[in-house]
Amino acid sequence: MADRLELQGRHGKSRVRVSRVWRRPAAAGGHVIVEWNVAVSVVSDCLPSYTSDDNSTIVATDSIKNTVYVKAKECTEIVSMEEFAVILGRHFTSLYPQVSEATVTIAERPWERVVVDGKPHSHGFKLGVEKHVTEVIVKKSGNLLINSGIQGYSLLKTTQSGFEKFVRDRYTLLPDTRERIVATEVTAWWRYPFEHVSQIPSKSFCFTQRYQDVKKVLADTFFGPPDVGVYSPSVQNTLYLMAKEVLNRFPDIASVQLRMPNLHFIPVNLGNKENPGLVKFADDVYLPTDEPHGTIEAAVSRPKSKL
Ligand SMILES: O=c1[nH]c(=O)c2[nH]c(=O)[nH]c2[nH]1
Incomplete structure (x- = not known):
């Protein structure tokens, strides 16, 4: 009887808080900061970890969390939340054979550049109210779904x-x-209408x-x-x-x-x-x-x- 059970599992890490600063000179628009709350959830073939003590196919949620910081470090050019979510989704689905799909959800804390004496400040920010959010689902094939929103x-x-x-x-x-x-x-x-990673605009x-x-x-x-x-x-x-x-x-x-x-x-x-x-x-x-x-x-x- 037990042999016939089906299992559809997923695992990941939620509430991974990361902030990234890009330090442009004032003449180029000044510093840019983002503060993101990231959740990653992967569909991964690691059935033995559920049915036995064999963890050999689990990508640890701790490693998933670490990856968020590694990828943030690697983004030397300014990226949007959506692009960062696609980068993460691509990473997990291409590096690990057992991961067939990754869902990456990001909510941005709305730091807004302050204006002092009518001039945008080069490195000063205040917190706004409404939030930009995104949910990106990436499949191993490169097919994807990008939903974004306001909260x-x-x-x-x-x-x-x-x-x-x-x-x-x-x-x-x-x-x-x-x-x-x-x-x-x-x-x-x-x-957004993009259905494959290759369709995402580069700008x-x-x-x-x-x-x-x-x-x-x-x-x-x-x-x-x-x-x-x-x-x-x-x-x-x-x-x-x-x-x-x-x-x-x-x-x-x-x-x-x-x-x-x-x-x-x-x-x-x-x-x-x-x-x-x-x-x-x-x-x-x-x-x-x-x-x-x-x-x-x-x-x-x-x-x-x-x-
Ligand atoms: O714009 C409205 N839509 C409703 O469906 C509704 N129902 C109600 O009590 N007030 C309102 N106002």
């Missing part, structure tokens, strides 16, 4: 948002409105630039023009327009997934019989809360080719 991107507007004409039944209390605050913390994931920074560009398109679509904004009839509609704009603007992005919790700003009305109208809501005083919050998410992709 913790908090956006809010004080008007140009409403919600009306939704299902109204015996459970409904929420009134229709064309005037409310809308606030969210965007999580976005998008997939350094292309993924990093793309991250900045996607972030801007998401925010610009959420807010609309600076003076008048754009009306949002629902978080659902705004989410769709944000995803659609990313796909329109970037042909090298194949699909976008957005999660946009609706973080409520509840109108405050206080009063009782003796003291009616203690606080009467006039689009001014709110109770902000994220518990509970609405959960709204969707994946948007181009229609599949009918070829």
Whole structure:
């Protein structure tokens, strides 16, 4: 009976924190620093280690961790997170015959160059908020998948948002409105179309630039023009327009997934019989809360080719 059991295992190291500095002269743009939290997980044929005391085919997770630092050292030129993840994935799947696949996940701590007296500082950084993340899966054949994203991107507007004409039944209390605050913390994931290591563009920074560009398109679509904004009839509609704009603007992005919790700003009305109208809501005083919050998410992709 036991002989017929199947096992699909994987192992690796998580929360490997590494920082890499590239020390360019001030005239060339100054120092560049990245701080990455790396997770590597390999699919590896090391069945005897599960079924017996034979560890002879295990690539130790400690060695996996060490490799992250060795590869960071070897990157003498600036690399993006995505490129670094591909380097790691290629390394594990090509060096070890037993490793058929590697998944490398990286989250970047958002150190941003400071500006002093209107000038970008050559070696000073402050911590930003939203995070660039990536997940790269590399197969031994060189086939790969690159997904990148944003986490913790908090956006809010004080008007140009409403919600009306939704299902109204015996459970409904929420009134229709064309005037409310809308606030969210965007999580976005998008997939690049590269399917093999040989297809990855060589220009350094292309993924990093793309991250900045996607972030801007998401925010610009959420807010609309600076003076008048754009009306949002629902978080659902705004989410769709944000995803659609990313796909329109970037042909090298194949699909976008957005999660946009609706973080409520509840109108405050206080009063009782003796003291009616203690606080009467006039689009001014709110109770902000994220518990509970609405959960709204969707994946948007181009229609599949009918070829
Ligand atoms: O934009 C919204 N979408 C909803 O699905 C929803 N549900 C709700 O109570 N408020 C809102 N707002």
